[in-house]
Amino acid sequence: MPELPEVEIMRRYFEHSALNKRIVGLQFHDPLFKVFKSSPEELQDSLIGSNFISTERIGKYLFIKTDQGNYLHLHFGMTGDLELFRSDSLPKYTRFVFEFEDGDKLAFKDLRKFGVIQLVDSPEVYQKANKLGTDLLKIQASEFIEAIKGRKIAIKTALLDQKHFAGIGNWIADEMLFNAGIHPKKACNDLNDQQLKTLLKEGQAIVKAAIAKDTHYGDFPKDFFVNYRKEGALHPEHPNSPVERLVVGGRGTFIVPERQKL
DNA sequence: TTATATGTTCGATA
DNA sequence: TTATCGAACATATA
Structure with a gap:
């Protein structure tokens, strides 16, 4: 949980x-x-x-x-x-x-x-x-960008690393990347500042929405990606692009191919 | 039986 | 020395 x-x-x-x-x-x-x-x-x-x-x-x-x-x-x-x-x-x-x-x-x-x-x-x-980073809700955009920029690992792997900013887990990482339209295997150093800024904004919004709903998944907004986070599911915004599962950094990862491209 | 699960750590390698 | 990758941990469920 x-x-x-x-x-x-x-x-x-x-x-x-x-x-x-x-x-x-x-x-x-x-x-x-x-x-x-x-x-x-x-x-x-x-x-x-x-x-x-x-x-x-x-x-x-x-x-x-x-x-x-x-x-x-x-x-x-x-x-x-x-x-x-x-x-x-x-x-x-x-x-x-x-x-x-x-x-x-x-x-x-x-x-x-x-x-x-x-x-x-x-x-x-x-x-x-223990090299634990800043809480995701408290981190500044500049600090977030600095922590990711220049790294060559997959963006999703960087999001899950608790060392620079803390709190993102597997489903939230997928949710953020879906919202931002970024492929989880995209290399960090292939993303520009604007994209990273968007990721952070989406991440904070997702976290706040989840807290507001007491983390009862059933009460999450209908368009939250987590509701479609299984192979073959159809997100309402992408009726022609079924959700695909891949593995990134050893974790099950779900994407809408039409929206998140390498 | 095999694969997967909302996380972290540790050892090996580069 | 630092960054990265994959295996390992324990247990239930599909």
Whole structure:
């Protein structure tokens, strides 16, 4: 699920469900500890008895500040999600649970276990240390253009790289390229500033629209490309050019050939 | 059985 | 040293 808009919605969900409540317990449900980058002892020491007081998001990376001053970092990988619950039975694919003093429990669910749970000093420190770029909604056009210009890799590969700007995932990259009429395999250094500017504008608009719809795909505008993102589908603006699937940078990629040419 | 899935990282190579 | 590419990770579904 999680690209920038989904993580933004999760950030808000976390704020509504878990802020300013004492943490009284933690549960670990990942025997091989794949999603934990901090040890259970560290997490216990740092979180039990503390409160979460605020949240921040950079691209797909979520940071939650504790009243101790440090942060819990959550990444949702491909299949991560949050769910508030109270029952004794765990939500499916739960890997981690926060227990709060009011009886609420918050599950970190992650089928494929590509997610990350980790204590960090601060978002800024993490961002520097891990070469995480500027959030897509905050980046200036000049910075965006500079980050792409001159590279010889495929534009889609550059869009998915979180190093210079963060938040674009597979479907949003396809959506941006469709809107801008650019072929995903086009080399970065074959694009002019105007095209890059358009890409950024489209990307920000897509992300904002998705957030406005609470990332409920069914509620997205009818002409969003993601609605036709499968082989052979027909976008209303291109009734004679069925969607084709290709692979770019190892990721499934969908285009309308008539609109996106090399 | 094989291919695919909304993500990131790491090792090999240039 | 930096940029790029592809495999790997874990699990379910078509």
